[in-house]
Amino acid sequence: MGHGIGPDAGFIEGDNGMDGTGRNVMTRSALMLMQSTFARVACEQPSPQALHALRASVDQARALPADAAWDRKAAAHAEFHHLLAEATGASGYALIARSIGGSLREMITLAGPAAEDLIIASRRRMLRHLACRDADGAAREMEDHMTRLSRQVLVACIPQMRAGHGSPDPASLPARTRTGRCGVGQMTTGARSSFSHAPGAAS
Template identity: 30%
Template sequence: MTEPTALFQQGVAGSPIFTKVHTRRGFEYIYEQIRNAIAEGQLKPGDRLPSERDMAQIFGIARQSVREALRALEASGLVESRLGVAGGVFIREGDPRVVSRAMTDLASLGALSPSSLLEARIILTSDIIRMACERATDDDFQKLDEDIAFTEQQASTEAGVERTAQIMEFYHILASATHNEVLVILTDSLSQIVHLRLNRAGPKPNKDIGKVRRRVLNHLRARDAEKAISEITRHLKRLEKVLLQAEKAKALELDTSS
């Protein structure tokens, strides 16, 4: 683990990593300098940042601005605070949930249209199925089988948030069958948005979901990617149609009650 203050003052090649701040919104510049140092590999997971007092001296700025920058970095998933004698603020390991949160926020703010999300989901899931047909192991198929069995048990319940979270787990396991962690992260990000939309619209039991997924699994086991893609694409399009209708009904209900 890199010693904090000396590295910040001297840098890797003898020049300082950071420069003093000369602006009223200094915390933003501190945030950017630390973020850039991480991107360039000058700061690595596990490195401890100097204390607030030392950072204030390094940047030539008030401790309050340092505190605001650290809060922003922690909210972004770049650093974490640890308590105790060996505590402090550390560069954290990469957290895939940051991607999911960012995409979910964009969707919540209306920056991602439902049609674009559906299109992306179909393209991504299709490629995942093709890759899973080539790479999936018997253990992967077993996990999908167990998940489908559990979903079939839960499909008729009114469990709401918990039930929709379980329904989304299928796509996580399917993406994991590609043995490509990037595809898993992207899948989880899109699934989180669907999860949010389902719960906002008011999730309804879908007794056919187990049958659809079992047909997909049968095609996967037969290594027939195109049939599996056709099955899941029909399902995703039906789901989007139901979601849009529910969202419109919800919006109309809010308009009439206001």
């Protein structure tokens, strides 16, 4: 998997590695590969307990009040990915999922509240694939979901980056997250550079 996995991993579009702050980062493609693998393997022998935990995770995320801080909701949505890895029954996959959790939380947080409907819809489709043991369908759904989520990150963040928003005062970050505005200041230096040069982000 390379050297881009760590407990404080961030999300970037470029290569795995270290950002300017010395924090580990992961690429979107690496996240997609790992998550689609978890989905495929989890379909082989999904236990009733694992399926129940995944359904409960979706229900809990949906049950959070509408005015809850988005970073709290993002963490709840990211928990589904952890449980999916645990559903594989492979302790190594579960360990990897926990180590890259920061990348997923950051990605969901940056996508903002507008991504919630697409997240919930994807979760429902994934649960159906798991119940039917449709490994190909589950892997494909995860890949499609990660692609849609990445596009939503661009939709949420590129306009502000084009407008020249720099890193805001740290004290302002929670409020920006609650309102669903792109937390540009929370992105790694590599992330800001990579998103700025992503397709469709030309000035």
